[in-house]
Each structure stands twice: as structure tokens, then as C-alpha cells.
Amino acid sequence: MNYASWPQRVGASLIDAIPIWILIGIGMAVDGPGSDGGPGLIYFLFTLLALAFALYNRSYLGGQGASIGKKALGLKLVDEQTGQPLGFGKAFVRDICHFVDAIICYIGFLFPLWDAKRQTIADKIIKTLVVKG
Structure with missing residues (x-):
């Protein structure tokens, strides 16, 4: 399989975060502290x-x-065993499992830099891959 690189994964995460930052920023600008x-x-x-x-x-x-x-960025999130999309529940639990990546000084998010399948710890727990395609 053609695994996504760490910079691609970071780029996708940044793109995903932009609308969230905008919404929270609007909320702060319109209605700061009460x-x-x-x-x-x-x-x-x-x-x-x-x-x-x-x-x-x-x-x-x-x-x-x-x-x-x-x-x-042309990436897909798939089940490691089937190569198919995860479905809502498994994707949701994967995001919760990113807590493990973060709790160890965010080192889990760096795992794709040296892991053979370029997985974070959450990906390993849930058995998912981020691939090009």
C-alpha cells in the first residue's frame, strides 16, 4: 500500500482545523467574555x-x-484489514484514541515518521491506515 507521509497527514489535519478555528474566532469576536x-x-x-x-x-x-x-490532499482513511472505509463509529473511536497520542507528550502523533505503516498509536489501536488515493 502507498501510505500517506507525515507532512501530508499534518497538512490534512491543518485543513480540517481551519473551519473550527474560524467558527471559534467568530464566536470570540462577536461575544468575548461575558x-x-x-x-x-x-x-x-x-x-x-x-x-x-x-x-x-x-x-x-x-x-x-x-x-x-x-x-x-488525496488521502483516504481505511481499515487496515479490509482496505474499506471505517464507518462513523470506528472513525469516532479513532479520534477518541488520539488522546493516547497526545497524553505521551504528543509523541504518538510523531509515530508516522518512523513507523513502517506510518500509523499513529490511535491508528494501531483501531487498526486503521491513512493511504494515498
């Missing part, structure tokens, strides 16, 4: 919208084979 110092209602709603987008993009679209970022 009178009590906490976030205002508009900011909270834009944050919920950003979370909904992330869920749709990474779990739903990712589960069908490619998030917006992966699609833009």
Missing part, C-alpha cells in the same frame, strides 16, 4: 457549532473514507 468573565452565549453557540462540524467532518466524512482535509 459580564461575569466567562464566555458569552454567542461564543458558546459558535463553539458548539465548531464541535458539530468536527464531528461531521472527522467522524462522518472520515468514516466514509476522507475528511475534507484528507480529500483535499
Whole structure:
């Protein structure tokens, strides 16, 4: 298989993050801290919208084979054993498993630099691959 390189994976993640940053930024610009110092209602709603987008993009679209970022860079997220898209549930659990990549000083996200299949720890746990195609 033709595995995605680490720079391609990072690029896809950055593209996926842009709409989230924009939504949260709009919320902050329109409704910064409330009178009590906490976030205002508009900011909270834009944050919920950003979370909904992330869920749709990474779990739903990712589960069908490619998030917006992966699609833009010609990458696919597939099951290691079948080579087929994961489906919503497995893609969602994969994102939760990225917590393991992060908790060890983010080293898990660097695994694709030296791993033969260019997998993160979350990919190894869920048995997924990011491939070109």
C-alpha cells in the first residue's frame, strides 16, 4: 500500500482545523467574555457549532473514507484489514484514541515518521491506515 507521509497527514489535519478555528474566532469576536468573565452565549453557540462540524467532518466524512482535509490532499482513511472505509463509529473511536497520542507528550502523533505503516498509536489501536488515493 502507498501510505500517506507525515507532512501530508499534518497538512490534512491543518485543513480540517481551519473551519473550527474560524467558527471559534467568530464566536470570540462577536461575544468575548461575558459580564461575569466567562464566555458569552454567542461564543458558546459558535463553539458548539465548531464541535458539530468536527464531528461531521472527522467522524462522518472520515468514516466514509476522507475528511475534507484528507480529500483535499488525496488521502483516504481505511481499515487496515479490509482496505474499506471505517464507518462513523470506528472513525469516532479513532479520534477518541488520539488522546493516547497526545497524553505521551504528543509523541504518538510523531509515530508516522518512523513507523513502517506510518500509523499513529490511535491508528494501531483501531487498526486503521491513512493511504494515498
